[in-house]
Amino acid sequence: MRVVLGVAGGIAAYKACSVLRLLTEAGHQVTVVPTAAALHFVGAATWEALSGRPVSSEVWDDVPAVPHVRLGQGADLVLVAPATADLLAQAAHGLAGDLLTNTLLTARCPVVLAPAMHTEMWTHPATVDNVATLRSRGVHVIEPAPGRLTGADTGPGRLPEPDDIVAQALQVLAEQEASDTAAGAATAAEGDLAGRHVVVTAGGTREPLDPVRFLGNRSSGKQGYAVAAAARRRGAQVTLVSANVSLSAPQGVEVLEVGTARELEEQVRGLVGAGGVDVVVMAAAVADFRPAHYTDAKIKKTHGEGDDSAPTLELVRNPDILAGLVATRGGASTPYLVGFAAETGDATGDVLSLAWAKLERKGCDLLVANEVGVDKTFGQDDTTVHLLRPGTSEVVSVGPATKDHVADAIWAVVAPALP
Numbered sequence: 001m002r003v004v005l006g007v008a009g010g011i012a013a014y015k016a017c018s019v020l021r022l023l024t025e026a027g028h029q030v031t032v033v034p035t036a037a038a039l040h041f042v043g044a045a046t047w048e049a050l051s052g053r054p055v056s057s058e059v060w061d062d063v064p065a066v067p068h069v070r071l072g073q074g075a076d077l078v079l080v081a082p083a084t085a086d087l088l089a090q091a092a093h094g095l096a097g098d099l100l101t102n103t104l105l106t107a108r109c110p111v112v113l114a115p116a117m118h119t120e121m122w123t124h125p126a127t128v129d130n131v132a133t134l135r136s137r138g139v140h141v142i143e144p145a146p147g148r149l150t151g152a153d154t155g156p157g158r159l160p161e162p163d164d165i166v167a168q169a170l171q172v173l174a175e176q177e178a179s180d181t182a183a184g185a186a187t188a189a190e191g192d193l194a195g196r197h198v199v200v201t202a203g204g205t206r207e208p209l210d211p212v213r214f215l216g217n218r219s220s221g222k223q224g225y226a227v228a229a230a231a232r233r234r235g236a237q238v239t240l241v242s243a244n245v246s247l248s249a250p251q252g253v254e255v256l257e258v259g260t261a262r263e264l265e266e267q268v269r270g271l272v273g274a275g276g277v278d279v280v281v282m283a284a285a286v287a288d289f290r291p292a293h294y295t296d297a298k299i300k301k302t303h304g305e306g307d308d309s310a311p312t313l314e315l316v317r318n319p320d321i322l323a324g325l326v327a328t329r330g331g332a333s334t335p336y337l338v339g340f341a342a343e344t345g346d347a348t349g350d351v352l353s354l355a356w357a358k359l360e361r362k363g364c365d366l367l368v369a370n371e372v373g374v375d376k377t378f379g380q381d382d383t384t385v386h387l388l389r390p391g392t393s394e395v396v397s398v399g400p401a402t403k404d405h406v407a408d409a410i411w412a413v414v415a416p417a418l419p
């Protein structure tokens, strides 16, 4: 899960290091957002080293990535520990003067605040009102622990122990997930793919040369994952055959991991062969060729004294999985086949004319053609695609749009076409 760990400027900031550790050890991807005051207590280097991610307090760093909204929008949980009286006041009043308060305003996920301050500040009517306001909006404010405070004084206001905070935050996250799953299942059942089994391939295959090297491609898997998630939202049972993708599995989708083209082929053929598959979407970038020989030991840079010649790679053709599915169609259980075409356009034609030729060659039921280039499509969030079907010259063009939007546009064409 993507967790934003906010750290406000109190002495208890040092305890947030343990909170961070516990969260990362539990497998969460944690972005730390300290306030400028928090950095007086624990420096950015500590947060960066412990989280393995860059750290910023201000909205002015890395502006093109729009961090002031991205972090909150993309988070599954925002936890602030410690939350000072000042931070509670800002959050209660919707102030957004730095990255953490912006994140609190843009987050639509559960927000957990773990206050820590002197007893007088905690029991001050202003703080009491702010906490009540936040709780009334669904923010989870953890009760501070009683005990020794920074000076010689004692009373309520201590930051609870890190494992306590993490346990409470993860409980909130688990409750949210359970309610999302229930809501998702309810919507999915009403979708236009209810009762359908959909297989989606995503990512890019890697064809190994030796134990450390491979021939691969730039596919991030984002489009395939979006297609799988959209199918699930529309009610389908979804199996995602995923080749080398570092995204988290869409909710409710079964993921089968593969590495090479042949592994991907084996999984897809196995699924289709077992029957009951209504649609196969081949969004994966499958390597057309693989090294003819795999070397068990790492290929050496030099072959011996004075021999610094480069090796020549011999390649052999990989099976065309989509073509294989098209070739075996005909039986009652033939799935609807969707191919993808990543085209750059060349001297022989523009993207669309190359795509029509590919649809003809591939013989699938729908071809999703998109323009690719170093900065286009691969790994990007937005894309433009053209949907081509045999037997009609009509082209459905979508975009520039998010890959989620494109995914829904694909299903809007496929779902009504299913028998």
Ligand code: C5P
Pocket: 261, 282, 283, 284, 285, 286, 287, 288, 318, 319, 320, 321, 322, 323, 338, 339, 340, 341, 342
């Ligand atoms: O011919 P091209 O590789 O451009 O075709 C792309 C489409 O074919 C994609 O849907 C891709 O998943 C599929 N493909 C395949 N097996 C291959 C190569 C591509 O199924 N070996």
